[in-house]
Amino acid sequence: MRRLFDTGNAAITEAAILAGLGFYSGYPITPATEIAENMSRRLPPAGGYYLQAEDETAAFHMAIGASLGGLRAMTSTSGPGFVLYADPYGWAIGSEIPVVVVNAQRVGPVSGITGAPGQGEFYLSRYPTHGGNFETIVLAPEGVREAFSMTIEAFRLAERFRTPVTILADQLVTDGWEAFEVPEGPGEAEALGLPIPARRAHPGPEFYPPTDEIDVPPVVLGRGTGGACSDWTPTEEGYDTEEVEAQMRHAFRLVYKIRNNRGLIDRSELLLMEDDPGLVLVSYGSPSRVARSAAREARARGLRVGAISLKSLWPFQDRLFPRHRTHLVVELNRDGQLVREVQRASGGRVHFLGRCGELPTVAELLEALGDVAAGQAPRAMPGARESW
Amino acid sequence: MDRLSRKFLRARKIPGTACSGCGLGQVHKRILLAIEGLGLGKDDLVWGTGIGCAGRQTFNTWLGDNFAGTHGRVYALAAGLRMALPRERRIVLTVGDGDAFGIGLKHLLNCARRNLDLTVIVADNLGFQSTGGQYGPTTPPGAVTDSSPYGLDEAGWLGPDLDILEILRAAGATFLARHLSLDGQGSVESVKAAILNPGFSLVHFIYPCVTHFGAVSLAERDKGRVLAWFREAFGDGPGEPGGGAGEGPGPRVGTGFLKFGRGVFHSAPGSRPDYSEQVKDWTRKMARGQGGGLATGNTP
Numbered sequence: 292m293r294r295l296f297d298t299g300n301a302a303i304t305e306a307a308i309l310a311g312l313g314f315y316s317g318y319p320i321t322p323a324t325e326i327a328e329n330m331s332r333r334l335p336p337a338g339g340y341y342l343q344a345e346d347e348t349a350a351f352h353m354a355i356g357a358s359l360g361g362l363r364a365m366t367s368t369s370g371p372g373f374v375l376y377a378d379p380y381g382w383a384i385g386s387e388i389p390v391v392v393v394n395a396q397r398v399g400p401v402s403g404i405t406g407a408p409g410q411g412e413f414y415l416s417r418y419p420t421h422g423g424n425f426e427t428i429v430l431a432p433e434g435v436r437e438a439f440s441m442t443i444e445a446f447r448l449a450e451r452f453r454t455p456v457t458i459l460a461d462q463l464v465t466d467g468w469e470a471f472e473v474p475e476g477p478g479e480a481e482a483l484g485l486p487i488p489a490r491r492a493h494p495g496p497e498f499y500p501p502t503d504e505i506d507v508p509p510v511v512l513g514r515g516t517g518g519a520c521s522d523w524t525p526t527e528e529g530y531d532t533e534e535v536e537a538q539m540r541h542a543f544r545l546v547y548k549i550r551n552n553r554g555l556i557d558r559s560e561l562l563l564m565e566d567d568p569g570l571v572l573v574s575y576g577s578p579s580r581v582a583r584s585a586a587r588e589a590r591a592r593g594l595r596v597g598a599i600s601l602k603s604l605w606p607f608q609d610r611l612f613p614r615h616r617t618h619l620v621v622e623l624n625r626d627g628q629l630v631r632e633v634q635r636a637s638g639g640r641v642h643f644l645g646r647c648g649e650l651p652t653v654a655e656l657l658e659a660l661g662d663v664a665a666g667q668a669p670r671a672m673p674g675a676r677e678s679w
Numbered sequence: 680m681d682r683l684s685r686k687f688l689r690a691r692k693i694p695g696t697a698c699s700g701c702g703l704g705q706v707h708k709r710i711l712l713a714i715e716g717l718g719l720g721k722d723d724l725v726w727g728t729g730i731g732c733a734g735r736q737t738f739n740t741w742l743g744d745n746f747a748g749t750h751g752r753v754y755a756l757a758a759g760l761r762m763a764l765p766r767e768r769r770i771v772l773t774v775g776d777g778d779a780f781g782i783g784l785k786h787l788l789n790c791a792r793r794n795l796d797l798t799v800i801v802a803d804n805l806g807f808q809s810t811g812g813q814y815g816p817t818t819p820p821g822a823v824t825d826s827s828p829y830g831l832d833e834a835g836w837l838g839p840d841l842d843i844l845e846i847l848r849a850a851g852a853t854f855l856a857r858h859l860s861l862d863g864q865g866s867v868e869s870v871k872a873a874i875l876n877p878g879f880s881l882v883h884f885i886y887p888c889v890t891h892f893g894a895v896s897l898a899e900r901d902k903g904r905v906l907a908w909f910r911e912a913f914g915d916g917p918g919e920p921g922g923g924a925g926e927g928p929g930p931r932v933g934t935g936f937l938k939f940g941r942g943v944f945h946s947a948p949g950s951r952p953d954y955s956e957q958v959k960d961w962t963r964k965m966a967r968g969q970g971g972g973l974a975t976g977n978t979p
Binding site for chain 1: 743762
């Protein structure tokens, strides 16, 4: 292993190159700019193409165009660019084109605070485009080391499921510095699932079988397969159609190829959950690190608390949130997004502690846990008349 | 068309679902004649399309590989695809006036600036006709449409003092031509030159829409008289300027709005590098310099 000390942005870059990235396109935006910068420096010597786009819409479209031609492709951005991704997300989801997307979340709405962490695109990452009739795969690293390994996993999942895979990071993950290890020998690479097999082209003539199968190669153009894909509802052969039955088959495949194989996607880290504690801290991304410290500290003080750190966000892991537990959800926004989903999944008592632009402290979480254990809403939400 | 259809097109999409009197089929035929004239086959080019009449009617008609982009973004998609395909594999895009000169103009101009080896055929029916006949970026001044009921008073990209082809030339395109769908071999030659140009090419084909533009803007449903208006408005031969103001057969739209005539507008093959090839070349050099191979899947 080669040990590096660098940012999450650097870790994502190195991992993508190891995964065999053939094309990157992006547009500078804080706090994801460094990915583009690192790519422009590191990707060409590795044989991959770097293109700086005229805007984020173009950046993502270029990436899926390259993927359509058989290259392993990726783009990255932050919130204001992520909303411009709506158009190509839909195209890539509908045409079943593998691509990896990184969103380094900052504080919103709109431009908000550029250099501070936020978690405002939890739902946007589930519904990144219009029209429904699809599921999305979203992974969420909580630090640099995980940003590295997850990027490699994202490429593998994108190709197995023929769909965009989103890495929903936050500014503390992308700008934060930590040590991480890059594999050097074949054994070390294999442990990370490397090398990912070279892209294959679907041989045709039927490109969209009406099944939930994964590991079917996507349409690749330029190889004489008669490949066809579009923004329209496709027939099995790729023709555009207005037939409702064809759309039903298309929607079934887009939804159930993911739902029926979610065992390959679900990721979480459970801490102090063995004794089924009645009170559980729930988080994803950088707040998870504070949440786990708080859970340990609470135990030390005699409070039976566990912690669930979500590492994959969508499809949502309902099974982790049984009704009999009380959940305190910690996230980097004041409106409460993850908390709504936990409430839906559990149907039980769910409380919310929101911060934006900075992490809560362990002391604040301990106080909030005490409040919730005493049957009241966290006092750490000043001005909020309800917990969420 | 039958012979060309059998040779190059998918039986399932022929005939198309175009309205009576639509000139799009003629544009389609000009492109196929050019492809045949160049001796290209189904595996030599990938065919992309946009949204609207031009995109939907031509999508997946090509016997080889096909794709259709989101509205106005097919240029950016094609830019990415250009990076993945070897130089000899051509990319031809058939798009509409709204797609190219409206929603997609920014991406189109950036493709021209990069001089990417793409052949863009803009099949222009002078407005948004697939949505029922609203004015678009090339609708003639004064035209009454479903969204300009009192007559169009907003300057478009095809007026007496503005021409989209001038903007594309300034943006770095290396081959530009304008034709009417009725043009014969001259327009086929323009498409051939566009495909051969190792850089960004655009051929602007104006074609008649009888159903909406004819019926509403010209108040004319007779195919022959709509065609006559187009002939007069856009001149009778390559290189000739548009006809006299307000003398068309339709009572509502004059024919003197177009400053430039038909034929090759700008031809400078090889005057600027294709950026996609530049990136590929120096990436190869960098990779060799590092002693590493190309990333998985990249064309050598």
